[in-house]
Amino acid sequence: MFNIVINGKKVKAQDGTTILDAIQALKIEIPTLCYHKELSPFGACRLCSVEVKTNGKWQIATSCNTPVENDMEIRTDTDAAKASRKAAAELLYYKYPETQAVKEIAQKLGVDVSPEKAEGHDCILCGLCVRTCKEIVGVSALTFQDRGRGRDIDKPEIIFDPNVCIGCGSCAYVCPTGYVKMETDGDRRIIWDKVFKMTACPVCGRYFAPEDQLKYIGKTIGTPLSALTTCVDCR
Amino acid sequence: MNKVAFSSWNGKVVDNRNGKATKGITVNLPAPGGEVAAMMGWSGLVAKDSKADIPSLTFNYLKEARKISCGECSVCMIGIDRLMEIIGRIADGKGSKADLSEMQDIVKQVSENSKCSFGQSALYPVLDAVKYYKADFAALISGEKKLAKRAYGVTVTAPCIDACPAGLDIPGYIELIRNNRFDESLKLIRRDCVLPGVIGRTCTHPCENACVRKDMDESLAIRLLKRAAADADFEQGSRPFGLPVKEKDEKVAIIGAGPAGLAAACQLRLKGYGVTIFESLPHAGGMAAVGIPDYRLPADILTHEIDLIKRMGVEIKLNAKIEKLNVKDLKKDGYSAVFVAVGAHQGNKIGVKGEDAGYEGFVDGVKFLRDMNLGTKIEPAGKVMIVGGGNVALDCARSCVRLGFKKVEIIYRRSLAEMPASDEEIEGAKEEGISIRFLAVPVKIIAKNGKVTGAECIKMKLGKPDESGRRRPVPVKGSEFTVKTDMIIAAIGQRPELPAMDKKITTTNWGTIQADPVTLKTDMDGVFAGGDCVSGPATLIEALNMGNRAADGIDAYLQGTDSAEQVSFEGVDLCKQRGRGFVVSNPAGDVPFLDPKVRSGNFEEVEGGFSATEAIREAQRCLRCYRVVVWEQA
Numbered sequence: 001m002f003n004i005v006i007n008g009k010k011v012k013a014q015d016g017t018t019i020l021d022a023i024q025a026l027k028i029e030i031p032t033l034c035y036h037k038e039l040s041p042f043g044a045c046r047l048c049s050v051e052v053k054t055n056g057k058w059q060i061a062t063s064c065n066t067p068v069e070n071d072m073e074i075r076t077d078t079d080a081a082k083a084s085r086k087a088a089a090e091l092l093y094y095k096y097p098e099t100q101a102v103k104e105i106a107q108k109l110g111v112d113v114s115p116e117k118a119e120g121h122d123c124i125l126c127g128l129c130v131r132t133c134k135e136i137v138g139v140s141a142l143t144f145q146d147r148g149r150g151r152d153i154d155k156p157e158i159i160f161d162p163n164v165c166i167g168c169g170s171c172a173y174v175c176p177t178g179y180v181k182m183e184t185d186g187d188r189r190i191i192w193d194k195v196f197k198m199t200a201c202p203v204c205g206r207y208f209a210p211e212d213q214l215k216y217i218g219k220t221i222g223t224p225l226s227a228l229t230t231c232v233d234c235r
Numbered sequence: 236m237n238k239v240a241f242s243s244w245n246g247k248v249v250d251n252r253n254g255k256a257t258k259g260i261t262v263n264l265p266a267p268g269g270e271v272a273a274m275m276g277w278s279g280l281v282a283k284d285s286k287a288d289i290p291s292l293t294f295n296y297l298k299e300a301r302k303i304s305c306g307e308c309s310v311c312m313i314g315i316d317r318l319m320e321i322i323g324r325i326a327d328g329k330g331s332k333a334d335l336s337e338m339q340d341i342v343k344q345v346s347e348n349s350k351c352s353f354g355q356s357a358l359y360p361v362l363d364a365v366k367y368y369k370a371d372f373a374a375l376i377s378g379e380k381k382l383a384k385r386a387y388g389v390t391v392t393a394p395c396i397d398a399c400p401a402g403l404d405i406p407g408y409i410e411l412i413r414n415n416r417f418d419e420s421l422k423l424i425r426r427d428c429v430l431p432g433v434i435g436r437t438c439t440h441p442c443e444n445a446c447v448r449k450d451m452d453e454s455l456a457i458r459l460l461k462r463a464a465a466d467a468d469f470e471q472g473s474r475p476f477g478l479p480v481k482e483k484d485e486k487v488a489i490i491g492a493g494p495a496g497l498a499a500a501c502q503l504r505l506k507g508y509g510v511t512i513f514e515s516l517p518h519a520g521g522m523a524a525v526g527i528p529d530y531r532l533p534a535d536i537l538t539h540e541i542d543l544i545k546r547m548g549v550e551i552k553l554n555a556k557i558e559k560l561n562v563k564d565l566k567k568d569g570y571s572a573v574f575v576a577v578g579a580h581q582g583n584k585i586g587v588k589g590e591d592a593g594y595e596g597f598v599d600g601v602k603f604l605r606d607m608n609l610g611t612k613i614e615p616a617g618k619v620m621i622v623g624g625g626n627v628a629l630d631c632a633r634s635c636v637r638l639g640f641k642k643v644e645i646i647y648r649r650s651l652a653e654m655p656a657s658d659e660e661i662e663g664a665k666e667e668g669i670s671i672r673f674l675a676v677p678v679k680i681i682a683k684n685g686k687v688t689g690a691e692c693i694k695m696k697l698g699k700p701d702e703s704g705r706r707r708p709v710p711v712k713g714s715e716f717t718v719k720t721d722m723i724i725a726a727i728g729q730r731p732e733l734p735a736m737d738k739k740i741t742t743t744n745w746g747t748i749q750a751d752p753v754t755l756k757t758d759m760d761g762v763f764a765g766g767d768c769v770s771g772p773a774t775l776i777e778a779l780n781m782g783n784r785a786a787d788g789i790d791a792y793l794q795g796t797d798s799a800e801q802v803s804f805e806g807v808d809l810c811k812q813r814g815r816g817f818v819v820s821n822p823a824g825d826v827p828f829l830d831p832k833v834r835s836g837n838f839e840e841v842e843g844g845f846s847a848t849e850a851i852r853e854a855q856r857c858l859r860c861y862r863v864v865v866w867e868q869a
Contacts, residue, residue: 049348054817084347
């Protein structure tokens, strides 16, 4: 157990937890876009920034991916911390004004936003889909295509590998902006433009999962495919 | 660039624009080839010529910075886009004064809140431009001026890239590993390093010493990341090198199939030249084949990587020693240029009585390693004494342990602090029970019936530093002592054995060939030289880099073009940056090592590699300290 100070208040925090965990335990609200409690933190959106005292100086740090240390001093409510979060939201809103999730957070953080309805579905590179696919699904069909030296990429994006995707749809579920689309229609599911064949339950006849996903589950847990083709409700 | 109109380098402002020159200012700056009117880099803005167009320079700098801003954290990527949009608007005469303060705000927020070193540092010079060249931006806003169109140069580096003799794009290939793109990472590595599996195991990794994390927690394990990319490829059946887009008519002869020769061969082949390598030994690989024992570099790794080069159409003639280099004959055989890369395979004399007597049990280190690697059976004697403190001495000693010598002792004339061998080698040797006798040197070999039985040694003390900066060892009078030993291996450096030449080629006092440091041209027309036979005994990566450069030099020579000018960062502190974000302490990942008890009796590879997951985790530690420099040409 560590002793830490948040906004002048002494609190306890468990070893291995982050500043964001400690802040949330205190019910201090800091909106986030790229954070998910089941995934490793990534620090993409920079919306959760707070001030941390380092060598006697206050420094901006993202709370989601900064582990707590004993005697750490944190401030969430100073002008500098607020300005940092607002600036991050301002930039995101500048880039993705049509994306509702961005607009909502920007508004919450005091950015002047347009009264018109936001109807876009931009990829904001939060990486939730990439981490879900890797850490929860265990497949890694999604990766970042970063810009870099000599790589000549104008707009960095998420790259989809159709050869390993199992069509589970977790990425679409976790995407905060609606950029990742999944359409299921009868025996077909389309995700990232790849078409998956759905399996129908022999008992109830419902199309409940893509074949590729069942094969993957069967391989991972060592169960024959025949045992998985019946849907959970009818098993 | 010492006399400047304005400088904000490292945040230290020097302003001579009002005519009053500030005296005694020297700023260490990157020196691009050619004349520079003004430059903008990660650490500031420097204008040499007061006529330089700073707003235009700023715009061009941002354009280049944008290419490096990866996009994984939003503030840096979007911040740069926003700054460019504002300057664009100002340049169109549609700006306002408020735009300038917004620019300053963006720079401040991006610098404070970016995820990597690049975003934390790169925008400071933009702040300087807006702050100190306000009038120039105001002239654009009022429409008095337009954004000038000038010629700009650009270079990108990083502390690790600059420290690497071959200038590998280290943050680049680490980033690709981080994103689980091992194949693309290897492709990027291979661009400058044709033996990634070999270098990933044996490199002395100056990059890691330059790593910014070194002083925070621990340097990135860069060498092991390179190995991880190479190993992943090896396990997946290997991707071939590319083939030349267009074949060329000319052929190039290369003498020596070591790292320099192989690198030049591969690069020349990619440019479309026909390449033949003449190798005197029965194996290709040079020092990587016969100088490094298998427990550090398994033979199959080297063979595999040489095979990939051969598959590109590079011909390697083994057991083909060139006794006399006759350029005319080579030209007759259709070779338009020659690259001499014969290495340094002759052991230096230690200068003791008896070393030329031909005693059984006395051998030089490089010959010992060569014989062993070529399969000569070496009978372990009881005790062996290795003279020297470099990596060759350590390779000999650790090999002797594996060959079954009962007692292995290194004798080194200075102390541990001056020992040139790498720390991990010294550590490994100690674990294997090798003792090191410091501050002593043999003066006479004792032999009986033509066979070594011992050595007369003398104790040394450290005197004043010599030209290498290390304290010079001085013998202590009357401190002679005798050591019993069955074998002595002298490993105190090596020199090249050059082929005879039909014309005289200029050589140095060290017996090495003199070659141009950039093009590697010698004073003999059509002859280039590189690797240890030019530099003297150096590292594999240095030799490899000379091979890369020679390929460029030979290409320029054969095509009649000029070699590209290099930007030098000498004397510039690349680690220093004006903004540094909060860095969470997170030491480097570990790899498994064979237990000393298990490894002593065999030549199994001692060090393990990262798994893919471990490599990705390690890659996430990279701070991405890319440095962009853009300059307006004068």
